[in-house]
Amino acid sequence: MRNDAQCVIIGGGAMGVGLLYHLAHEGWTDVLLIEKGELTSGSTWHAAGLVPHFIGSLNMAKVHAYGAELYTKLEAETGMATGWHGCGAIRLAVNHEQAEWYRYVQGVLDQIGIESHLIGHEDIRQKAPLMESIDDVVLGFWTPADGWSDPTGSTNAMATGARQLGAEIARHTLVTGVSQLSDGRWRVTTDKGEVTCDHVVNAAGHYAPQVGAMSGIDVPIVSMIHQYLITEPLDAMKACEVEMPVIRDPRSSCYYRREIDSLLIGPYETRDSIPLRARRNRLEPPLPPHLARPRPVGPVVGGVGRAIPGVRRGRHQAGSQRSHHPHPGWRLPHGPGRRAPQLLVLRWRVDRHHPGTGRWEVPRPVDGPRPDRNQRARDGPPPVRPVV
Template sequence: MKSHARVVVVGGGVMGVGLLYHLALEGWTDIVLIEKGELTSGSTWHAAGQCPHFNGSLNMTKVHVYGTELYPKLEKLTGQAVSWHGCGGLRLACTDEEVNWLKYVYGVSRLAGYECEIIGPSEIKQHHPFLDTTGVKAAFRTVHDGHVAPADITNAMAAGARQLGAEIVRRNRVMDIKLLPNGEWRVFTEQGTIDCEHVVNSAGSYCDVVGSWTGHNVPIANMLHHYVITEPLKELIDLEMELPVVRDPYSHAYLREETNGVLVGPYETATAHVCWDGKPPRWDYESELEAPELDRIMPWLERATERLPLFGETGVKSIISGAITHTPDGVYLSGPAPGPKNYWMHCGASIGICQGGGAGKYLAQWMVHGQAEINMREFDPRRFGNWATKDYTEEVSVADYHHMYYCYKPAEQHQVGRGLRKSSLYDRLKAEGAQFAQIFGWERPRWYDTTGEGEKYSFKRSNWFPAVREEALAVRDGVGLMDLSTFSKYEVTGKDAYAFLERICANKIPAKDGGIILGHLLNENGFIESEITVTRLAADHFYVLSAAVAQLHDLDQMNWRKRADEQVTITDVTDDFGVLVLAGPLSREVLAKCTDIDLTNASFRWLTGKTATVAGVPGVRLLRVNYVGELGWELHVPMAQMPKVFDALMAAGKPHGIRLFGTYAMNALRIEKAYRGWGSELTTEIDMIEASMERFLRLDKEDFIGKAATLRRKQQGPRMKLVYMEVDNTDSDCVGNEPVYHGGKVVGVTTSGGFGQKTGKSLAFAYVPPELAAVGTELEVMMFTQMRKARIIPDSIWDPANERLRA
C-alpha cells in the first residue's frame, strides 16, 4: 500500500467503489480504496438490487437514470460480467392523491428523459398478467427499470477503476483518521498509514463510527430489512417475458420475479427496528445475515399474497434478513462534511444499488471540478446538524422506513423527532394555531389555523389556502408579524473583516455603518454557492444572515475562503438571536409605539440597520429589509427577550388589525415580488447572469472569488435565463420541477411558484433558453399531465419600482 494518495476512500461497497470508478473516469487516478473485508461484504452483497426510475426529486431521478443506463453497459466497458435484468417496473396508485403523485412524477420524467406512461387498471394485465388490481386506480409504468446483481456491478466498477489506475486494498481495516497540520488527512490502517488530500467516508454500516474519529456526526441508522424468495413456479417458467418489478402501496412492498420464483420485500408500516439494538456491528461482521422475523412481517406478506396470488402458491426457498443503512429523510449523504476541508461523506444509502453509479458520478464531479452538473443540495451531509442525535436519527429513520411507499404530499413531514429547536415564542405561536414545519431542526410556522383541524395535505390547494390569503392580505394592506428566528446568523469581526467580505462576495460590501446589501458567494467557476445579507455594524463588525438550512454550509463557505493571514473571526450566533419580521404599510406606526428611535424615512432609510431599544429591550438590531416586498423591519432580538418584544408589538398592532403570518404567506408575497430563492432559483448549476441577478454583481470591483469566471461566462453568453411567468391554473400552483414546453417540446423547468394573493395570479419562475426569455413569450407548463398556458411577464408584478419598500 502506498503512503500517499490524492484520495482515500474508506469502504468497498457499491457507494465507495462507484465513487472510485468515477473519480478515475474524471482523471484522478492517484486514488486508493481501503476495505476491511472483501468488496460488497457489508450491506451491498445481500441487497435486492432494485433499480427504479420513479422519484419525485429531479436530481435523485438523474442519479437513478444514470445507474440504469450505466449498468447494462458495464460488462462492455470493464470486461466484468454483469447480470442486468431490464424488465421494467409498475408503481401502483390506490388513492386519488397517489394518482396525483404519479402525474407529478410524470412531469419529472419528461425532464429526466426516461420512457414511461401512466396506465389504468385494465392495462396492467398486459404487462403483469398475475397481478390482482383490486383497489388500484392507476400504475406508473417505466420501460427501462430493472434489477441487477449487486456484486456484479460493484466488481465491474472496481475492475474499471483498477484499469484506469486506481488501487484497491482489501482485508485492511481502517482504525483511525486524523487531520494533519498541513490540511491533509492521515488514515491509520492495519497495514500502515496513508496520507491524502481528500478522505471519503463510505463505510456503510460503520460510517457513523468512522465519522466519530474526526468528530463528525453521521446521522444513519442500520435498519433490519427482509425479502423472501419462493421456489420456482411453473407459470413463471413457462412465461416468455420477465415480469416487471411492482411497487405496491397496499402491501407496502416490492414484488418481482426471481429465478422463476417470486421475490417480495416488504417495508413494514409498523414494528420496524434497527439492527444490533442500535450499536455498531462487530468489526469482523462480514457477509452475515440476521435471524429472520417472519412473524413480525407476516401482515405485509399476507397483503403481498393478495396483490400477487402466485406468491402464496409455493414454498419459500430463502429469506434474506440484513442491515440496510437509512438516514432520517431517506436520502443518502454525499458531499463535504462540516468543518475542515476535504473530508467527504458518501454513505447512508437505503437504495444504494440503484444509486451507486450516479451518486459516484456526481460526487466525483464535485470533488474534481468544484461542483456537479446537478444540484447536490439535497444530498449534502450538512443538511443535518448536531441536533440530529442518535436517538433522533433512529426514531425518524424508523418512521421513514415505515413510510417507504407512503405518498407524502407537498409540505407533509414526519411527526416524530420534532421540537428539537424552538424559538422562545414557540408556545405563544402554538396557542395561536401555528402549523409548524421542521426546517434544519427548527419548528417554524407555515400558517395559522383557527379551526383546530390542522393541515389537510394535498397536491392541490387545500384548507390552508383561505387562511394564507388573509395572512398575505394583512401584510399587503395593513401589518403582519412573523417569527423568522430560523435565519442562520453570523458575526464577522476583525481588522480585515471588510476586506475579507469584499473579496468573497460578488456585491459591494457597505462602506458606511448601518448599510445592508444582498450578496452572493460564487465558486471559482462563477456559479452560485450561497446567498447572504450583510449588515455593517462597524468598520470591523458585520452581521451576516443566510437561509436556515445553510447554517453549516455557509459557515464552511466563509471559513474555507478565509486566508491564513487575514485577521477575521467568524462566529455562529444563530441561537443567540430571535428574529421578528414586522411588515406592511402600517408597520411604522406599530413599531413607533415600541421604540424611541426615529423611524421616519429621512432618518431610517430602506436597506439600513440600527441598534435600538424596543419594548424596553436594549440591543435590538433593527434592519429595514424583508422578503415580502413591503415597508417593514426585521427585529433581531436576544432570544430570551423576544417574548417581551413580541407581546409589545402585538399590543401596539391590535388597533391596526395586526395578523400573524407564516412561510406560506411569505412565499405568496415573495413570488409576487419576484424574489429568488436560494436552492431553487439560485444553485451551483447556474451563474448570476443566467439567474437575472446582474444588479447584485459588481464587476467593477478589483476582484472577488468567481469574478474571472463570471466575466468569461458573460462573454460566452448565458446557456439559459430565469424568467418570471403567469400560469393559467385554478386549483394548484407550480412547486418546482414542472416541465416547460414551447412548440410541443420541453424547453425548460420551473424552479418554484405560488399564488399571489394580492394580484390574484398563479406565478412561477422557470429557466428557459435565452431566445425564449423575452417578456410576452407564450409557453406551456405541464401540471399533473395537463398543459397549462403560461406567459413571461416583467419582474415584478407587485411594486416593480420598490416604492412601498422606500415609503
C-alpha cells in the same frame, strides 16, 4: 498498498467502489480504496438491486437515470457481467391521491427525457400476466427503463474498471484511525500501515458513524433492518414467457420481482424494524440474534398472494435480512465535514442511487458539472405524498 494518495475511500461497497470508478474516469488514478473484508461484504451483496426512475426530485431523477445507463454499458467496458435486467417496473396507485402524485412525477421525468406512462388494467395485465387481483387499482405508473442488477456483479465490474485505469483497492485492510495533519492533509491509519492523502471519503455504510468518530465527525444515520424473501419455484413463473416487471404494490406495502422461476418479495416495514445502535455496528459473523431473527411477514405475503395466487399456495425457500442506513431526512447524507472540508461523507441506498451518486460526487474534488441547487427555490416545497 501505496502510502500517499490524492484520495482515500474507506469502504468497498457499491457506494465506495462507484466513486472510485468515477474518479478514475475523471483522471484521478492516484486513489486508494480500503476495505476491511471483501468487496460488497457489507450491505451490498444481499441488496435486491432495484434501479427505479420514479422520483419526484429533478436532481435525484437525473441520478437514477444515470444508474440505468451505466449498467447497460459497464459490461461492454469491463468484460464483467453486471446482471442487469431491464424489465421495467409498474408502481400501482390504489387511490386518487396517489394517482395525482404519479402525474406530478411523470412531469418531472418528462423534463429529463425519461419515458413513463400511466396505464390501466388491460396494460397492467398485459405487462404482468401473473397479476390477477387488480380491481382495486386506480392506475399503474409504467417506467420501461427500470430494472434490477446483481449488486455484487455490478460493484465488481466497477472495481475492474477503476483498476484498469490505475486506481488501487486494498482488501482485508482495517482502518483504525483518521486524523488531520498540521498541513491540512490527512493520515489514515490501518492494520497494514499508514497512508497520507489530500481527501478522505467515508463510504463505510453500516460502519460510517464509527469511521466518522475517528476524526470527530458525527454521521447522522441510523441502521435499521430490511428484509426480503424468495418463494420456491412457481409453476406460473416457469410458464411465463416474459420477465415480469418489478411491481411496487402499496396494498401489501412491498415490492416484488422475478428471481429465476421464483418471486422475490421485499416488504417496507412499518414497525419493529429494530434500530441498531452504534455499539452494535461492529458486526461479526454469525449474525447476532437481533439480526438473525426473521421479522413477521405473513400479512405481506398474504397481500402478494391475493395479487398473484401462486404465491399463496407456495412456500418460501430463502430469506435475507440486511441493515440499511436512512438519513433522518431520507435524502443523501453526503458532503464535506463542517470542520473538515476535505473529509467527505458518502452514504445512501446500495441499489437505487449508488451509480449516479458516485458520478455527482466527483465534481466536489474534480472540476465538472453540479446538480441544480436552485430547483427547490423554483418549484417550492414538494407536495405531500403517500409513502409507498
